[in-house]
Amino acid sequence: MIFSSSVRYLVLVLLLIGWGAQRAVAQDASRFTLSGTVRGARGEALPGASVAVPQLSTGTAADSLGRFTLSLPGGRHQLVVTSIGYQQITRDLNLTRNQRLSFVLEESGNELGEVVVQGAVTLEEKLKTTQMGVEHLSVREAKLLPALFGEVDILKTLQLKPGVQSGGEGTSGLFVRGGSADQNLVLLDNALVYNPNHLFGLFSVFNSDAVQSVDLYKSGFPAQFGGRLSSVVDVKLREGDRQHYVATGGIGLISSRLTYEGPINKGKGSFIVSGRRTYFDIFTRALNKANEGKEDYSPIPDYYFYDMNAKANYTLGDKDQVFFTGYLGRDVFGFSSTGGFNFNFNWGNTIGTLRWNHVFSPRLFVNTTLAVSDYQYSLTNRLDQFSFGLGSNIRDYTARTDVEYTPTDKHLFKAGALFTQHRFGVGRLDANSGDGRVNFGSDVNYYGAEGALYASDNYKASDKLQLEGGLRLTGFRSGSDQYGGIEPRAAARYALNDRTSFKANYALMYQYVHLVTNSGATLPTDIWYPSRLSVKPQRSQQVSTGASFLLGDGKYLLTNEVYYKWGQNQVDFKDGAQLFVNPELDAEFIFGKSWAYGNEIYLEKKTGRTTGWIGYTLAWSWRNFQPQRGTTGINNGEDFHPGYDRRHNLTVVVLHQLNARINLTASFVYTSGNLTTLPLGRFGVQDIPGSSVGIDPRPVPIYPNRNSYQLIPYHRLDLGVVYKIGARLNQDLTLSIYNAYNRRNAYFVFFETVRDKASGRTTGFAAKQVSLFPVIPSLTYNFRF
Amino acid sequence: MKFISNLTVLALPLLALAGCGKLQNDIDVPLPTYASELVVECYLEPGKVPSLAVTTSVPYLSSVIPQVPTDVTVTLTMPNGTLVPLAFSPNYKALTDTTGEKFHSHIGRDPLVARPGDVFKLDVRDTKGRHATSTTTYLAPIAIDSVEYKFNDKSGSERKAYFLTNFRDPAAPGDYYRLQLHKGDPIPKNLRKGPESDISLEDRLLNGQNFTVGTSYRFNANDTVTATLYHTEYAMFRFRQSVRDARNANGNPFAQPSAIYGNVQGGVGIFGVLSATRVTKVIR
Known part of the structure; x- marks a missing residue:
């Protein structure tokens, strides 16, 4: 019922928007439409490129495919086309009819070839847009910035933006405005990525060689996005060079990368194939071989990860373009014990999308996408004839269509529909013996169907006032349980003058799938569970408001945003919950509420030889889980902060081009310390007779309060140098120094039992602070041929 | 190749630069007052x-x-x-x-x-x-149906056997077990010592079926192995689990701290009656 009435609302909104648009078209009948594309010299689309007519104080930004549409009065105009990292072009135009133009921008500066693709919009565009709480990440910035082990990681670069917290030292997890890591919608070319991490979160699955741009939405979520509460991480892969066959790659401390790209059928399309692999295992195998046979020999487990990206696009005439994207990534962990056990553990994502873009007219585009997304892990143990396996997976089949209609310069209308069929393999277990005596298997599977309809209109009411309204209707069904939701989205921008604007927005989000974890971190063994039985959809609402100021002759943009976010049906799990292969898993959930608020200040500079940003966030985040379902709740039902609640967060990022060959970079981070739970009390357990565990068994800690202890403040300075070599500057050496002043940041604190070396008896207890990474220099060689 | 070797030469001192100081330090942690139970x-x-x-x-x-x-x-x-x-x-x-x-x-x-x-x-x-x-x-004791062993195909000191314990779970759900293996003659002195193996089991996935519980290759020829199977209440199973979880959370940044779940109201702890069956076998 909720869903059907919601559909009526949506139809009403569509009619109103359509009516408004028709009126606008009627009023603007004497104007002409200028449309086209903005691409780089290699044929790559330039999303965010600005196409402007300064005399009329009007302009627009290219979309994710580099397309633009502009309505102009007939007559002579001077067009200015710009994109950060490219040379500006100016073109005179006599507009007497609707016209299509394609602009090709040459790279500015002498950046290494493979990093030219830009995803950043200009500061003026950021000032003008109604969208707030969004970060456009330039892959070039990410590649220039110093990185842990030299592994460029776009998710870690996002952590340098205000309002975004990391889960812990060196990890890629994103905690956005008080939300948890599973509340981020991570998309790769429109397909969902369930686990965006390798190696327990130390690296993200995104190979920066293959990525074109990343947009992170923290608030004011456009209506086309939904399904997660906290953020949208929209990753677009590169399309490949349309002019030349090019090989790029890099050799780093822990991994190597290779990318090959080129045109298809004389530039009608292009392809790109990219892969990377770590080589820890090559060293550990050599070490194992050298130590084999020694008395205290204990083999080091094999570990490596790899991922492969492929993308191809092809233009079918003037109006159609098709895209294919594929991703395959795996982490592989293997171990053979001297006791005869063989242990294998692997996990990873498999993603495929097929997208068809059809241009009905310069003002009407339709994108239709079919996507499959799969995440799985598999764990097997083998001993002689016995084997034991454990696994889980989630697989989505998604069909979506998105319409973009620009009836006039005053309206940008978007609408679409999405349907996803989920299959939740919540747990799979099998145990077998060669003689058939042990033959046991258990599977717990669920299905879910998720649907959404959305519509939005961005309306330029005047030069000063711009409004955006949207509505997203969502529904979810698993078995006989069904849920629906109406998700209104609203945003407004008021431009006080050319250099100052005020913005505000509101968004409501539902999340119908839930991450099952009791680790406090994202692990490969985490599984996803649908809304069913007692597990209701999570819900959150957020209001934010802010002001933007263009300073210093337009070179700097200062933004201040304030937000308040509150959520219901937030999930957690009982102590000792049975999370594996449990057909009654819903009984292990507990539910609570969350709220977060804060202020983010952001100063950025995107042009000139010195660029970068300074961000400062003052934030609070809270949770409350009352006693329920046979538990005392969390923290005995009292309010508590999640571990990643950090009051102060300061980031300073500077990139400086010293000359044509040398780029210098630095990033500094200061945050309040993580919150953690320390035991206040302890007691001893003797256990049953025959269970002696030695002298003075480990004490049993008692944890009365959740996250009541704060670690020391975290701060770190990273430095980087990119030195270009070769006559064509097509190679470089990238030096990264992570944690340059060797700060011993606290990773965690624990209480150690101090024992007398001679007798082995416990003599006391001591608090220990563990740090993860000291200063780590790394050198990477990158090339483009 | 020359370039790569130059790169290696350059990389080595950089690696040497990597801090090799202590990553674990003593700190002072002021804890609030705690009321004992x-x-x-x-x-x-x-x-x-x-x-x-x-x-x-x-x-x-x-x-x-x-x-x-x-x-x-x-x-x-x-x-x-x-x-x-x-x-x-x-x-x-x-x-x-x-x-x-x-x-x-x-x-x-x-x-x-x-x-x-x-x-x-x-x-x-x-x-x-x-x-x-x-x-x-x-609770009624549950009989161990059989115990057995099998050697690997190695020789000398590497020749080891694994040990299997078989029993059948009753038809009704909600049974919990603890299985201990002790080495040595089955005299009280040996059975009081630390076990070779000590695991907790539940019938959540194997209700009413045969359990076969094994070890790795860890026993030598002529070892005497005693299997003791305890049939326990859920409270004892959960107490042991929560004790383990609480201990593991101290020093594991990925673990979520657990409260202690026993069956003692007004305090902390566990109260149970041990219901055991025992079988001994010599590995030949």
Whole structure:
């Protein structure tokens, strides 16, 4: 019922928007439409490129495919086309009819070839847009910035933006405005990525060689996005060079990368194939071989990860373009014990999308996408004839269509529909013996169907006032349980003058799938569970408001945003919950509420030889889980902060081009310390007779309060140098120094039992602070041929 | 190639630069005040004199000496309602014992008589007004159907055997077990020592079916192995699980701290009747 009435609302909104648009078209009948594309010299689309007519104080930004549409009065105009990292072009135009133009921008500066693709919009565009709480990440910035082990990681670069917290030292997890890591919608070319991490979160699955741009939405979520509460991480892969066959790659401390790209059928399309692999295992195998046979020999487990990206696009005439994207990534962990056990553990994502873009007219585009997304892990143990396996997976089949209609310069209308069929393999277990005596298997599977309809209109009411309204209707069904939701989205921008604007927005989000974890971190063994039985959809609402100021002759943009976010049906799990292969898993959930608020200040500079940003966030985040379902709740039902609640967060990022060959970079981070739970009390357990565990068994800690202890403040300075070599500057050496002043940041604190070396008896207890990474220099060689 | 070798030469000193100082440091952690609780640990065994240990929990960073309150009275209620006081008679020697003897603070006089289904109650109170109670049921022992072993195909000191224990779970769901393997002749002295293997099991996925529980290749020829199978209440299973989870959370940044779940109201701890079956086999 909720869903059907919601559909009526949506139809009403569509009619109103359509009516408004028709009126606008009627009023603007004497104007002409200028449309086209903005691409780089290699044929790559330039999303965010600005196409402007300064005399009329009007302009627009290219979309994710580099397309633009502009309505102009007939007559002579001077067009200015710009994109950060490219040379500006100016073109005179006599507009007497609707016209299509394609602009090709040459790279500015002498950046290494493979990093030219830009995803950043200009500061003026950021000032003008109604969208707030969004970060456009330039892959070039990410590649220039110093990185842990030299592994460029776009998710870690996002952590340098205000309002975004990391889960812990060196990890890629994103905690956005008080939300948890599973509340981020991570998309790769429109397909969902369930686990965006390798190696327990130390690296993200995104190979920066293959990525074109990343947009992170923290608030004011456009209506086309939904399904997660906290953020949208929209990753677009590169399309490949349309002019030349090019090989790029890099050799780093822990991994190597290779990318090959080129045109298809004389530039009608292009392809790109990219892969990377770590080589820890090559060293550990050599070490194992050298130590084999020694008395205290204990083999080091094999570990490596790899991922492969492929993308191809092809233009079918003037109006159609098709895209294919594929991703395959795996982490592989293997171990053979001297006791005869063989242990294998692997996990990873498999993603495929097929997208068809059809241009009905310069003002009407339709994108239709079919996507499959799969995440799985598999764990097997083998001993002689016995084997034991454990696994889980989630697989989505998604069909979506998105319409973009620009009836006039005053309206940008978007609408679409999405349907996803989920299959939740919540747990799979099998145990077998060669003689058939042990033959046991258990599977717990669920299905879910998720649907959404959305519509939005961005309306330029005047030069000063711009409004955006949207509505997203969502529904979810698993078995006989069904849920629906109406998700209104609203945003407004008021431009006080050319250099100052005020913005505000509101968004409501539902999340119908839930991450099952009791680790406090994202692990490969985490599984996803649908809304069913007692597990209701999570819900959150957020209001934010802010002001933007263009300073210093337009070179700097200062933004201040304030937000308040509150959520219901937030999930957690009982102590000792049975999370594996449990057909009654819903009984292990507990539910609570969350709220977060804060202020983010952001100063950025995107042009000139010195660029970068300074961000400062003052934030609070809270949770409350009352006693329920046979538990005392969390923290005995009292309010508590999640571990990643950090009051102060300061980031300073500077990139400086010293000359044509040398780029210098630095990033500094200061945050309040993580919150953690320390035991206040302890007691001893003797256990049953025959269970002696030695002298003075480990004490049993008692944890009365959740996250009541704060670690020391975290701060770190990273430095980087990119030195270009070769006559064509097509190679470089990238030096990264992570944690340059060797700060011993606290990773965690624990209480150690101090024992007398001679007798082995416990003599006391001591608090220990563990740090993860000291200063780590790394050198990477990158090339483009 | 020359370039790569140059790169290596350049990389080595950089790696050497990597800080190799201590990544673990002592720190001062000011902990807030902590109110101690009664800790009760009582495992009744048919045929043995009832005893239990009553201690108190303490602030984590306080003295290591166990706190044994001397003002506690303990009463055991038998299935027929008889009240049996357990006298305060601590065997402090066991606190420094290395043979596996368990400490008790209170002990009864007569061996316990118990039949499956019998319900026992415990009442513990001190002069400060702290009062802990608990109830437990004696479960029917579950027979070990068979034990067996198999050697690997190696020779010499690498020739080892794994050990299998087979038993059948009753038809009704909700059974919990603990299986211990001890090496050596099955005399009390050996069975009090630390086990070779000690695992907890539940029938959540194997209700009413045969259990085959194995080890890795770890036993030598001529080893005598005794398998002891305890049929336990859920409370004992969960207590052990929560103790393990709480211990693991101290020092594991990925673990979520767990509360202790026992069956003692008004305090911390566990009260149960051990229901055991035992089989011994010599590995030839």
